[in-house]
Each structure stands twice: as structure tokens, then as C-alpha cells.
Amino acid sequence: MVQTEAQQSGSLMRAASPLPGARKALEVRNLRVGFPTEEGMVQAVGGIDLEIERGRTLALVGESGCGKSVTGRALMALQPKHAEVSGEIWLTPGRQEAQLDRRLRASSENGSFNLLQFKPGGKEMRHVRGGLISMIFQEPMTALSPLHTIGDQIMENILLHRTKNRKEARSIALEMMERVGIGNAQRRLDQYPHEFSGGMRQRAMIAMALSCQPALLIADEPTTALDVTIQAQVLELMKQLQHELGMAILFITHDLGVVAETADEVAVMYLGRIVERAPVRELFRNPKHPYTKGLMRSIPRIGGVGGRLASIEGTVPLPLNRPPMCGFYERCSERIEGVCNRQDVPESDAGPGHKVRCFLYSEPEKKGDNPHE
Amino acid sequence: MIRYIAKRTLVMIPVSLAVSMIVFFIIQLPPGDFISGYAAKMSASGEVMDAQALAKLRENYGLDRPWYTQYFSWIWGILTSGDFGYSLSYNRPVSEIIGQYMGITVIISLATMIFTYVVAIPIGILSAVKKYSFFDYFATGVGFLGMATPNFLFAIILMFLSFQWWGDPMLGLFSPEFADAPWTAAKWMDLLKHMIIPVIVIGTSNTCELIRVMRGQMLDEMSKPHIVTARAKGLPEWKILLKYSMRAAVNPVISTIGWSLTTIFTGSTITAIVLNLPTQGPIMHRALLSQDMYLAGSWLLLMAIFTLIGTLLSDILLAWLDPRIRLDRKEA
Numbered sequence: 165m166v167q168t169e170a171q172q173s174g175s176l177m178r179a180a181s182p183l184p185g186a187r188k189a190l191e192v193r194n195l196r197v198g199f200p201t202e203e204g205m206v207q208a209v210g211g212i213d214l215e216i217e218r219g220r221t222l223a224l225v226g227e228s229g230c231g232k233s234v235t236g237r238a239l240m241a242l243q244p245k246h247a248e249v250s251g252e253i254w255l256t257p258g259r260q261e262a263q264l265d266r267r268l269r270a271s272s273e274n275g276s277f278n279l280l281q282f283k284p285g286g287k288e289m290r291h292v293r294g295g296l297i298s299m300i301f302q303e304p305m306t307a308l309s310p311l312h313t314i315g316d317q318i319m320e321n322i323l324l325h326r327t328k329n330r331k332e333a334r335s336i337a338l339e340m341m342e343r344v345g346i347g348n349a350q351r352r353l354d355q356y357p358h359e360f361s362g363g364m365r366q367r368a369m370i371a372m373a374l375s376c377q378p379a380l381l382i383a384d385e386p387t388t389a390l391d392v393t394i395q396a397q398v399l400e401l402m403k404q405l406q407h408e409l410g411m412a413i414l415f416i417t418h419d420l421g422v423v424a425e426t427a428d429e430v431a432v433m434y435l436g437r438i439v440e441r442a443p444v445r446e447l448f449r450n451p452k453h454p455y456t457k458g459l460m461r462s463i464p465r466i467g468g469v470g471g472r473l474a475s476i477e478g479t480v481p482l483p484l485n486r487p488p489m490c491g492f493y494e495r496c497s498e499r500i501e502g503v504c505n506r507q508d509v510p511e512s513d514a515g516p517g518h519k520v521r522c523f524l525y526s527e528p529e530k531k532g533d534n535p536h537e
Numbered sequence: 538m539i540r541y542i543a544k545r546t547l548v549m550i551p552v553s554l555a556v557s558m559i560v561f562f563i564i565q566l567p568p569g570d571f572i573s574g575y576a577a578k579m580s581a582s583g584e585v586m587d588a589q590a591l592a593k594l595r596e597n598y599g600l601d602r603p604w605y606t607q608y609f610s611w612i613w614g615i616l617t618s619g620d621f622g623y624s625l626s627y628n629r630p631v632s633e634i635i636g637q638y639m640g641i642t643v644i645i646s647l648a649t650m651i652f653t654y655v656v657a658i659p660i661g662i663l664s665a666v667k668k669y670s671f672f673d674y675f676a677t678g679v680g681f682l683g684m685a686t687p688n689f690l691f692a693i694i695l696m697f698l699s700f701q702w703w704g705d706p707m708l709g710l711f712s713p714e715f716a717d718a719p720w721t722a723a724k725w726m727d728l729l730k731h732m733i734i735p736v737i738v739i740g741t742s743n744t745c746e747l748i749r750v751m752r753g754q755m756l757d758e759m760s761k762p763h764i765v766t767a768r769a770k771g772l773p774e775w776k777i778l779l780k781y782s783m784r785a786a787v788n789p790v791i792s793t794i795g796w797s798l799t800t801i802f803t804g805s806t807i808t809a810i811v812l813n814l815p816t817q818g819p820i821m822h823r824a825l826l827s828q829d830m831y832l833a834g835s836w837l838l839l840m841a842i843f844t845l846i847g848t849l850l851s852d853i854l855l856a857w858l859d860p861r862i863r864l865d866r867k868e869a
Contacts, residue, residue: 240769242765242768242769285773285774289771290771290772290773291771292771293768293769293770293771294769294770294771294772295771298769299766299769301762301765301766303762306761306762306763307762307763307765307766308763308766309763309766309767309781309785310763310785310859310860310861311781311784311785311788311858311859311860312780312781313860317766320767320770320772321770321771324770324771324772325771356860356861356864358860358861358864359864369766372770
């Protein structure tokens with residue numbers, strides 16, 4: 165069932181899957197992440213679908229608190245213990261079955277696994293973390309342990325997933341360091357994070373994340389803490405390594421400039437839902453959702469007419485006990501009273517590979533119908 | 538690193554000298570001296586000493602000279618011949634008295650420290666890992682109780698309980714039959730048995746405090762972003778705990794080992810008096826009361842030197858544990 169859906173949506177995307185019937189590197193179906201609180205469930209992620217092909221980059225864009233980081237963490241089962249996660253997360257490593265861990269092989273379906281069937285801290289999930297999916301974080305300053313050498317921290321990953329031999333692990337780490345452009349790698353391996361600059365630390369983080377050649381790299385605002393020139397270098401490096409290693413990248417960011425530079429496809433997230441998704445050029449040329457349009461207007465442009473930069477009024481509401489309605493309703497300038505605040509908004513087609521969740525582009529359901537589809 | 542240690546050790550010399558001077562100055566500040574206290578005691582027992590006899594005594598002991606002259610002859614004796622002066626109340630050289638009590642004092646202090654760390658660190662870590670569990674609340678409750686109970690009261694309670702259950706309040710450090718016996722296995726056992734109450738009494742408040750510190754440190758370390766990085770690598774939780782959280786959380790605790798030794802030394806006086814322990818606490822107490830200045834001064838000086846050595850040890854340990862400090866020092 166899910167398979168056919170994937171194929172249908174796949175035909176809309178650019179490249180075809182390598183094997184007929186094979187899934188994309190990552191396919192997420194109706195992912196929900198909720199945090200129970202005393203007042204009720206805070207639905208940080210309210211049922212989202214995502215897919216990324218091998219060797220491609222999907223940018224997940226949205227402002228702070230929209231649930232994009234929570235989504236990234238949930239893919240690796242790194243959400244806080246009390247969070248409630250449901251849906252399906254299908255990962256297709258795209259490598260020989262024999263290379264996979266025995267436990268993972270046992271639960272594979274045509275080379276794909278639903279990661280949500282695994283216990284978050286369990287053995288299977290730990291094989292996935294670092295081995296099949298890696299993550300790099302926003303703050304390279306704090307994401308590395310200050311008490312252990314860079315080499316030790318990179319080798320740890322390799323020793324967990326690739327080899328038990330320390331010497332071999334060291335030579336892989338060395339190779340990775342050179343690959344991410346850290347000069348004098350032999351000596352740098354034995355240095356501590358505080359001896360690295362911010363950009364170098366982020367390169368080391370990338371070396372660590374890619375040392376086991378993951379099928380998916382989740383980059384959670386990897387350039388936000390870096391200054392602009394370093395930012396460009398790191399982005400360029402990620403692109404180049406993606407080209408060499410062929411992994412899929414989920415790029416979580418709030419920076420549309422970075423999106424334009426890195427992404428193949430973009431998903432715009434608002435209040436725990438994906439409100440619009442499209443190939444990157446299509447989205448920038450032809451934004452449909454009022455929220456996306458607002459985001460586009462808030463980018464400064466060279467040669468633009470003078471005046472204040474546009475901003476979106478109001479703030480993101482708390483996703484607590486929200487009735488089925490459009491999440492952007494309160495801040496939307498084009499809202500339709502009595503429609504947008506009455507029912508859940510379905511996703512509709514807005515062009516090739518372009519989907520939008522807005523009643524401006526789809527007929528609202530008649531009263532009396534089930535608003536939940 | 539060796540250069541750093543050598544530099545620090547050299548700096549300790551002038552600091553110790555300055556401390557010794559301050560110590561000596563303060564001790565002789567109260568009006569009167571050992572002789573006047575001695576005369577008062579004599580007259581209380583009916584023996585009257587005339588002013589001439591007192592002046593003669595003062596001259597004999599050099600107490601008639603100004604304090605700085607006394608200080609210099611005292612410090613000169615220490616530096617040249619290791620002579621810490623003469624204890625007037627014991628009528629013996631100070632070094633002899635120190636030698637007699639130092640061994641037991643150090644044994645009890647070390648045992649207390651080991652007790653403190655062995656009990657507090659695991660409980661603190663477990664409290665943090667099982668935050669808000671029954672165990673955590675229980676440890677917190679006991680911890681606050683332990684911090685709030687005065688040591689002398691705690692000592693009396695334990696003595697009473699020991700007497701109730703075993704018919705022996707465990708006063709002192711040796712049973713009477715072993716007091717003058719040579720060191721045999723049985724005597725060691727007797728000492729260990731008698732050390733239980735003092736170690737618990739002296740160590741409890743420190744232990745309870747350390748549990749709180751350790752718990753806080755652990756919670757802090759466990760929420761650091763690099764813990765998420767470790768988790769994202771696929772490390773099992775117990776290994777993250779051992780390699781990252783605990784490793785970082787014990788740093789501040791270990792780096793204060795040096796000071797805590799002195800705290801135990803000086804903090805156990807009342808306990809030692811209540812429990813009748815043959816340690817330096819009661820000796821120091823009596824020396825101060827009777828203005829036995831050389832004895833008191835020598836103890837305080839030793840204490841100050843212990844503190845200096847302890848601080849140096851702490852700094853070395855911290856440099857060894859934390860690369861950021863280590864590399865900083867390398868350049869210094």
C-alpha cells in the first residue's frame with residue numbers, strides 16, 4: 165500500500181529509483197511527535213510525509229519552533245524519552261544485505277526498514293545511528309566533547325560500525341580528515357576540540373558523521389553558528405562529499421539563502437505540518453502557500469526597491485490542543501473565514517512535484533464530511 | 538608541565554613563610570602568655586608564685602622578648618634543624634608531640650576521605666541517572682538530614698546505639714587491652730572497628746554535600762549537546778555515561794581533593810573531643826587554650842603547608858584530567 169504511494173509520488177519527482185519497486189533512501193509517512201504535558205499533548209510534529217532520494221538533498225525549512233529539529237531527531241530516535249512518536253520511517257540503505265548487521269537484516273523488507281519498529285535505545289537502532297544515518301549539529305563548539313581528542317571521537321564512530329581494529333580505524337579517520345580538508349591531519353587527530361576553530365570543528369564533525377558512509381545525513385542547521393565565508397566552504401564541502409559518497413541529505417535550516425544553494429527539493433514546515441513542498445527552483449519561482457510567500461518576501465534582495473524588509477506578523481501559536489484547522493490561520497493575510505479555521509487542510513497538487521496545503525488551491529470539503537479525510 | 542610544577546613549588550616557599558609569620562603573630566595577640574595561665578592554675582591549687590619567679594620563667598623560655606624575635610628564633614630552628622620549639626604544657630619538644638599524633642590523624646582523615654568519595658560519588662551519579670525516582674528522593678532526604686545534623690550530636694547518637702547493641706560505646710581508637718600492645722593483626726582489627734564511628738561522623742556531612750554536587754554535575758553533563766552527538770553515533774547509554782558524563786562530572790570533585798583533606802583535619806576537632814580520639818584536634822584545642830604557642834603555631838603552620846600542597850595536587854590533577862587546562866599550562 166505504502167509502496168504504491170511511493171511509486172506514484174516518485175513518478176512526480178525527477179529521477180527514477182535505481183531498482184524497480186525499491187524505495188527511496190528515506191520515506192517518512194505520517195510522522196507524529198507529541199509531548200504530553202499537564203495541559204495536554206503538544207503536537208510538535210503533526211503528521212508529515214517526506215521523501216529523499218539517494219544523492220539528493222531535501223531542505224526542511226521553517227522558523228524556530230516549527231518542529232523541524234524535532235523531526236530530524238525523531239528520524240534517529242533521539243527524541244526525549246517522554247515524547248510519543250508514531251507513523252512510519254522507511255530507510256533504504258541501498259547497500260548489500262551482507263554488509264548489514266544481522267539484526268537489521270532480519271527485519272528488512274526488500275532492503276528497507278521501518279525504523280519506528282525498533283526500540284529507541286535498542287541494538288538495532290544503535291546500528292542505524294552513526295552507521296546508516298548520521299547527524300551533524302548546529303553548534304560545533306559544544307557538539308564535541310572537550311575532554312577527548314578529535315581523533316578519539318571520530319574513531320569511536322568507526323570502531324562502532326566499521327572495524328574493531330584501532331589501527332585501521334585510525335587510518336580511516338585520517339583519510340576522512342584529509343577528505344574534509346583538514347591539513348596536517350596526522351597531528352590534528354591528537355588535538356582537542358578547543359584547538360580547532362569553529363569551521364574546522366564543523367569539518368571534523370562532518371568527517372565523523374561521514375566516516376561510516378551513511379545512507380542519510382541529517383544536517384541540523386550546520387552552518388548557522390559559522391560566519392558567512394566559512395559557511396560557504398562547509399556547504400561546498402558537503403555537496404562535494406555527497407557527490408562522492410552518494411548519500412541523501414536532510415538539510416534542516418531556517419536560512420533560505422542556504423536552501424537555494426544546497427537543496428534539490430524543499431519542504432516548508434509550519435506548526436508541525438509541511439505546508440508546501442516542491443523542487444527548489446519551482447518553490448523560489450512560484451511559491452504558493454501564503455506562509456512560503458511571506459518567507460520569500462522577507463529575504464533581502466540586491467537591487468530591490470528601498471523600504472523596510474517585510475516580516476510575517478505575529479508568532480507561531482503553541483501546538484497544544486489545536487482543533488483541526490490551518491496552522492497558519494491566525495497570521496494569514498489571505499485566510500478564508502469559516503473555512504480555514506473549520507477543518508484540516510488536505511494536500512493538493514500545484515504543479516509538477518509541487519504540493520501545497522492551502523484552501524486557496526483546493527476545494528474545502530462540504531460540511532458534514534469527516535474533516536480528517 | 539614539569540616546569541609548571543617546579544614553578545608552583547617554588548612559589549610555595551615564600552607563601553609558607555608569610556603564613557607562618559601571620560600564624561605566629563595571631564597566636565601571641567591575646568593578652569597574657571603561657572606563664573600567666575600557668576600562674577593562674579598554680580594559684581588555683583593554692584601555690585602562689587611571686588613576680589620574680591614568673592619573670593625568671595619567662596626569661597628561661599624566651600617569652601620576655603618581643604614577638605618578632607621569638608618568631609625568628611622559632612622559624613630559624615625549624616629551617617636549620619627541624620626544631621619546632623618546645624611545648625610548655627607537655628614539657629616535650631613539639632616535634633615529638635606532632636610525631637605521636639600525626640600518624641593516627643592522617644589515617645583517620647584518609648579513611649574519612651575514602652569513605653566520603655566511595656559513598657558519595659556512586660550515590661550522586663545514580664541519583665542523577667534515576668532523576669526523580671524513589672532512590673533520588675531518598676538520597677536527597679538522607680543527604681539533607683546528614684548535612685543538617687551537628688557532628689557532636691551525631692557522634693553521641695552513634696555512641697549510644699553502639700553501646701545499646703554491642704555494649705561498647707567505641708570510645709577512643711583502641712580497646713584498653715590493645716592500647717599499649719604491639720601492632721598485631723588483632724590490634725589492627727580493633728583499630729578498624731573503632732574507626733567506624735569517627736569516620737562516619739566526620740565524613741557524613743561532607744558525603745551528603747558531595748552527593749548534591751555530584752548529582753548536579755551529572756545532570757549538567759548529561760544534558761550537554763555532545764552527549765546527543767555520542768548518542769547519534771550509536772553508542773550504548775552506559776558507555777556514554779561512563780566515557781562522557783561521568784568522566785566530565787568527576788573533574789571538579791577530584792580537583793578539590795587537596796582542600797578537602799585540610800577541611801577534614803580542621804573540621805573534626807569537636808568530634809575528636811566527643812569521641813575521645815587521640816588525634817590532633819583535641820591537642821590543638823588545648824594548645825590554643827593554654828597559649829602553648831610553639832605547639833599551636835607548628836600545627837597551624839603544618840596545616841597551612843598541607844593546604845598549599847593540597848592545592849598544588851588539585852591543580853595537577855585538574856590539569857591531568859582536563860586537556861584545556863593542561864595545554865594552557867604548557868604554554869605558561
